[in-house]
Amino acid sequence: MKVDFSCEAARVELSARLDDxxxxxxxxxxxxxxxxxxxxxxxxxDLDRIRRAVxxxxxxxxxxxxxxxxxxxxxxxxxxxxxxxxxRRARWAALGAAAAALVVGGASLPWRDTAETASAxxxxxxxxxxxxxxxxxxxxxxxVERGWHxxxxxxxxxxxxxxxxPERARLEIDDVTAYPEGESWPTADALVIASPRRIWIRxxxxxxxxTVPGCSGRIHARSTQGRAPFDGATGIGTDVILPLETLAxxxxxxxxxxxxxxxxxxxxxxxxxxxxxxxxxxxEAGGPRRPFHPRDRVELWVDAETYFPLRxxxxxxxxxxxxxxxxxxxxxxxPGERLLEVETTAWGEPRRLAPSLFRAPRHxxxxxxxxxxxxxxxxxAPWAPRKPDGLALHRGGATSSGATVIAYARGMTWLKATxxxxxxxxxxxxxxxxxxxxxxxxxxxxxxxxxSLRRAVEVFGPRTRVLLESNLxxxxxxxxxxxxxxxxxxxxxxxARSPGLLVERIVAADPYAAAEFATSPRYLPDGYRRPSNAxxxxxxxxxxxxxxxxRPEAEFDGIGIRITQSRAASLPPASGRFDRVRIxxxxxxxxxERGELEWVRRGFYRAVAAPSFDLDTVLRIARGLx
Amino acid sequence: xxxxxxxxxxxxxxAARDGDPAAFEALVRRYQGHVWRLSFHLTRDRTVAEDVxxxxxxxxxxxxxxxxxxxxxxxxxxxxxxxxxxxxVRRAVRRDRTRRAAGDVPVGNDITVxxxxxxxxxxxxxxxREAVVLIDMFGLSYREAARLMRIPEGTVKSRVHKAxxxxxxxxxxxxxxxxxxx
Numbered sequence: 112m113k114v115d116f117s118c119e120a121a122r123v124e125l126s127a128r129l130d131d132x133x134x135x136x137x138x139x140x141x142x143x144x145x146x147x148x149x150x151x152x153x154x155x156x157d158l159d160r161i162r163r164a165v166x167x168x169x170x171x172x173x174x175x176x177x178x179x180x181x182x183x184x185x186x187x188x189x190x191x192x193x194x195x196x197x198x199r200r201a202r203w204a205a206l207g208a209a210a211a212a213l214v215v216g217g218a219s220l221p222w223r224d225t226a227e228t229a230s231a232x233x234x235x236x237x238x239x240x241x242x243x244x245x246x247x248x249x250x251x252x253x254x255v256e257r258g259w260h261x262x263x264x265x266x267x268x269x270x271x272x273x274x275x276x277p278e279r280a281r282l283e284i285d286d287v288t289a290y291p292e293g294e295s296w297p298t299a300d301a302l303v304i305a306s307p308r309r310i311w312i313r314x315x316x317x318x319x320x321x322t323v324p325g326c327s328g329r330i331h332a333r334s335t336q337g338r339a340p341f342d343g344a345t346g347i348g349t350d351v352i353l354p355l356e357t358l359a360x361x362x363x364x365x366x367x368x369x370x371x372x373x374x375x376x377x378x379x380x381x382x383x384x385x386x387x388x389x390x391x392x393x394x395e396a397g398g399p400r401r402p403f404h405p406r407d408r409v410e411l412w413v414d415a416e417t418y419f420p421l422r423x424x425x426x427x428x429x430x431x432x433x434x435x436x437x438x439x440x441x442x443x444x445x446p447g448e449r450l451l452e453v454e455t456t457a458w459g460e461p462r463r464l465a466p467s468l469f470r471a472p473r474h475x476x477x478x479x480x481x482x483x484x485x486x487x488x489x490x491x492a493p494w495a496p497r498k499p500d501g502l503a504l505h506r507g508g509a510t511s512s513g514a515t516v517i518a519y520a521r522g523m524t525w526l527k528a529t530x531x532x533x534x535x536x537x538x539x540x541x542x543x544x545x546x547x548x549x550x551x552x553x554x555x556x557x558x559x560x561x562x563s564l565r566r567a568v569e570v571f572g573p574r575t576r577v578l579l580e581s582n583l584x585x586x587x588x589x590x591x592x593x594x595x596x597x598x599x600x601x602x603x604x605x606x607a608r609s610p611g612l613l614v615e616r617i618v619a620a621d622p623y624a625a626a627e628f629a630t631s632p633r634y635l636p637d638g639y640r641r642p643s644n645a646x647x648x649x650x651x652x653x654x655x656x657x658x659x660x661x662r663p664e665a666e667f668d669g670i671g672i673r674i675t676q677s678r679a680a681s682l683p684p685a686s687g688r689f690d691r692v693r694i695x696x697x698x699x700x701x702x703x704e705r706g707e708l709e710w711v712r713r714g715f716y717r718a719v720a721a722p723s724f725d726l727d728t729v730l731r732i733a734r735g736l737x
Numbered sequence: 738x739x740x741x742x743x744x745x746x747x748x749x750x751x752a753a754r755d756g757d758p759a760a761f762e763a764l765v766r767r768y769q770g771h772v773w774r775l776s777f778h779l780t781r782d783r784t785v786a787e788d789v790x791x792x793x794x795x796x797x798x799x800x801x802x803x804x805x806x807x808x809x810x811x812x813x814x815x816x817x818x819x820x821x822x823x824x825x826v827r828r829a830v831r832r833d834r835t836r837r838a839a840g841d842v843p844v845g846n847d848i849t850v851x852x853x854x855x856x857x858x859x860x861x862x863x864x865x866r867e868a869v870v871l872i873d874m875f876g877l878s879y880r881e882a883a884r885l886m887r888i889p890e891g892t893v894k895s896r897v898h899k900a901x902x903x904x905x906x907x908x909x910x911x912x913x914x915x916x917x918x919x
Contacts, residue, residue, distance in 0.1 A: 126898035130872060132879045157905040158898070164854045165873040165904070171777065171855070173770040176787055180765050180794045187795055188758065462908075 116144040118151055125155045129162050159244045163460065166416050170374055231364045234378065238418045239584060242355045243501075243522040248274040250419070250458035252351070252394060257450050258442050259401040260320055262291065268299065270394045272351065277505060277520035278307040278340070279469040280347040284397045294324035301397030303347055304471040307506060308484060310335050311471030314397045320441070328398075334477030340506045340518035341525050341565070341580070342480065348393025349523055351453075353418055354411065356389035356560060357382075359584050359664040363638055367410065372422060376415040384409055384425060385723040388562070388667040391425060391451065402440045403450065405668075405723045406430045419458055425451040432725040435690075439703060481511035492517045494530050494577050498594035500587050502526055526581040526591060533574055545569065546643040546661070547618060548589060553599035555592050557585070560665040568592040570599035585663050606646075617645040617656075626656040628715055629676045633735035636721075636728055638662040639672055653677065668706075668722040672732065679716035682709055692726070694733055701726055708733050742771050742811045742875060750810050754801050761801070765794055768811070771875075772818045778870040779822035780829075781859050789825055793818035808884075815875065816885045819867070826863055857907045865900035872897050 116124075116137075121144045127133040133141070145152055229237070254268040266288040273281040286298040301314040317328035350357050358364065364382040371377065384391060385405035406428040412421045427433070429446035437444055444450060487507030495517050502519035509515055510529075518527045545556040550570065560566040566588055567580045577595060581588050592599075607614040622645030623631040639660040648655045654677060661671035682700060689702045699710035706722030708729045719733045745764060752760035772793055777786035796817050804813055858866060871882040872893075879897075883890040 122902070123895050123898045126901055127879070127894050130879070130897070132894065154902075158901045161854075161901045161904045161908070162873060164908075165858060165869060168854045171774065173773055174783070174787060176769050176773060176790055177762075177766045180769060180791050181762050183791055183795055184761065184765070184798045185758070187798060 116140055118144075118148065118154075121145070121148070121151050122154050122158075125151065126158050129159055156244075156246075160246070160460075163244065163417065167414075167460075229366070229378065231358075231362070231366055231380065234366070234380065234413070234418070235358045235584075238353055238355055238358045238413075239524075239587075241418050241522075242353050242582075243524050245274075245353060245460065245522045246276050247461050247464050248272070248352050248419075248458070249461055249464065250352070251456045253454045253456050254394060255449075255452040256401055257448065258444050260323055261441075261443070262324070263288070263296075266299070268394075268397075272347065272394075273464055273468050274347075274349065274352050274523075275464050275469065276522045277525050278305065280305045280349070281468050282347045282394070282396060284394070286397065291324075295327050296324045297326055297328050297398065299397035300330075303396055304469060305347060306469045306471070307340070308336065308338055308480075308482075309471055309477065310338055311475065311477070312396070316398065318398060320399060332472070332475055334471060334475050335480040336477040337480040337482045337484075339480060339482035339508075339510060340516060341527050342482075347396075348389050350389040351393035351420060353523060354387075354390050354413065354420055355523060355582060356665060357387045357411075359560070359582075360386050360638075360662060362662075362664075369415065370412065372412055375421060377412040377421050378415050380411045380413065382409055382411070383407070383428075385667065386665075387411070387423075390420070390423060394453065401442060401450065404428055404430070404433050404436050404725070406433065406725055407450065420453075420455060422452075422454045424449050424453070430725050430727060432727050436703065436725065482508055482516070483510075484508040487517065490515060490517055492528070492530065494572070494575055494595065494597060495528055496526075496579070496591045496594045497596060498591060499526050500583060500591050524581075524583060526579065526583060526588070529578045529580070531576045531578070533572075533576060547601070547616075548592075550589070550593045550595070550599050553597070554601040555589070555599045556602070557589065559585070559661050559663060559671075560667075561669040562667050564669070566664065570595055570597065571602065572597045572600065611650055613649040615647045615649070617647055622656070622658050626654055626676065628654075628678050629656045630736050632674060632732055634731055635660060635672065635735075636724065636732075643671070666723075670706075670720060670722055672724075673707075673718075673720040674732075674736070675716075675718040675720070677716045678714060679711055680714060682711050682716070692730070694730065695737060699733070701729075742768075745810055747806065750804070750806070754804060761798060764810075768814060769794070771811070772814065775815055775818050775870065775875065776822045778858070778874065779819065779863065779867060780826055785825055785829070786822075789818065789821045793821045796821065809881075812877065812881050812885065815871075815877075819871075819885055823863070823867075853908060854904065857904050860907065861900055861903060865896055865903065868893055868896035869900040869904070 121141060124133050124137055124141050145155070250272050252270040252272070254270060255265055256268070257265045259266055266286070269285045269287055271283045280303070282301070282303040284299065284301040286300050288298070290296040297315050297318040299315065301312070304311045311332065311334040313330065313332040315328045315330045318326040349355065363386060364380050367379040367381045369376060369378055383405060384403045384407040387409040390411065391403065391409060403425055404427070408426045408428055409423060410426070411423040413419065414421050427444035427446055427448045427450055484506060485508045487504045490507035492507070492515060499519040502521045502524060504517070505520040505525070506518045507516060514529050514531045516527060516529050518525060545558045548555050548557045548568070553570070556569040558564070558567045565580045565582060566585065567578060568588060570577045570592060577597070579588060579592055581591070583591070602616065605613060605615050617625045619625060621631065622642055623629040625645070625647055639662065642658045643661045645656065645658045648657070656676050658674045659671060685700060688704070689700045692699050692701050692708070694708070694710055695712050697710055697712045699708055701708050705720060706724065706729065707718055707720035708726070709716070709718040717733070717736055719729050719736070721729050721732065745767065749760050749763060753764055769790060773786050773790045776789035776793070777783060780786050780789060793814070797814055800817065804810070858869060861869065867886060868882065871877045871885065872879070877885070879890050879893045883893045886893065
């Protein structure tokens, strides 16, 4: 059915859509109308802003009328009790009928499920939606950090954040710790100013925790000029504004309940530190902070209406292997101890932020970032995605290496497309953990978000390689990739060939069948089901199979889980320090730094690397390999 | 704040319906604040809202035996309060004594535009104000609001939109006004 919309009708639907009450049969017509109507798109933003403002506006002081009401109701009851029982019942019946008519016209009303606590998946979807709507944000945070230094019970910081979507941010950190007198302690004050073309950071450096107290380091400013769009070095983690990256992986998060913080209804979410790295590290500036163990428990309370974080804490886990980890990192934490507490003390979405907040000092030219901006409309990009998921054209330009870039944004959400011309006969080697994905009739290579790299898809054309990077969730990013006006080529089975080395991709559903010496794991932690890719290295008569597992959305250590197997008589020479543990009756080597366990048994070398997990989990995976 | 109001335990409502005074009093203590807030937004007068709240609970007490759990208890209670408040507003209009003292507008300490928004909501005509209060401040669905206001769902939809569009215009005017002053 084709529906032509007037702007007025479209706007009523847009308003309803914000409440999840839009007419589903009109969704396509509405989308078509929006594509061609700038006015309605602007109107939608206005409506959204108003809706949020009404919802988060402060509640008025409420009088306590309970005693008065109860007194009146008692008087009413006494009056009734004086009447005869039969009269009383008759009156109820009559009033009952009247009340039903008055209230609901006799019809039933649905129970509304929003009154119940949302699931982690629902919260994630709402954060994704809220991220698109946010334009400006400002907040102050009180931070308490414990266990940074053995002579200091805690450090305290005040952080102030200003953000203007999509690329302007300012972070100020004041160190308000009561340091012991007599010795010099380096304060961790910092200032970070980010704007689309420039980032400027002033903080103290040169004082690793082992040199403290007594070290004063030096405070210096550094900056980058000609910064590429969303280059990852924004200097401020936006997860403290909306936990988009953290909750993108919320499949393993647990909703712990609801509470009231200040005057706000809040939803509590608990997850491991390894899943919450973007949030916990968001306000880290001004020198090193204390380390956290991957299994330390993060409890995050977000505002039930806006999903802004109101409070988060990190507690030391009681994982058995944590004591060894703590020793290695020179920290002494008690299980359950609160290591970090961050509280949002004030926050809001101002209608205007002074431009000067995002202006870095002029006197410091900074290092060149290698990006030249051009008016985005003038950038020739026939390869650009046709449907950038409702994001608006934001910036365009060229890098010093000859790539062309187009960036799109809406609120905090962004997508960047980079086209690199292919030169000569070079074969592109996609990142080792890329996963082959079907994009319509073509193919693409997907990579989850890492510690600094963002979620990405590479698509290989005859003359160009297009790289899409974004903070959109996987499904949305892949939908954008499918709208690229090119059919992505499938990489050949052999992806690298040099004298003495051949690297093959194994694309079978069970990659372990590709090598007769390999066995598949019978246990993997939650979130790791299918291998993301598998590579077979052949060197001389020797073969090694490497299988990677990554979670679909993000892998903040950049690896996930890697299982390596080959024929070997003994372990290869060790690099770095390691501990000995026993597995399958043989001595295995555990490198805590790399998070890798290696052993040789009956002529087979096997290794399990999982830097986000502790030894207990790695042992469990390893024991399932036999 | 769009606090979708929590439902009471069904056994509490049942006990109150069966005449347990302690149960009804527990409901009063729990919901009197919400009922006052709804009444306040509809009447724009703290004192009138207090009267409406008392009246609403007395009516709720009388009508409770007819409540059969077809609707949420809170929706049922709000519809009583809404009817009391609307009656009061209409009476006030007739008597031409609508009190709109500036001092009645709440003052918060949030750094958002919240206060201006509340003022702008208060300035909306009753039919639009009611829609935006029920949907955005009390978290009702369009269907619930439609039943409560006794209008079709489509009308709720268009009223909510009209209210938001009017609020957007009014805030832009304020913004331009304050920019002109500054």
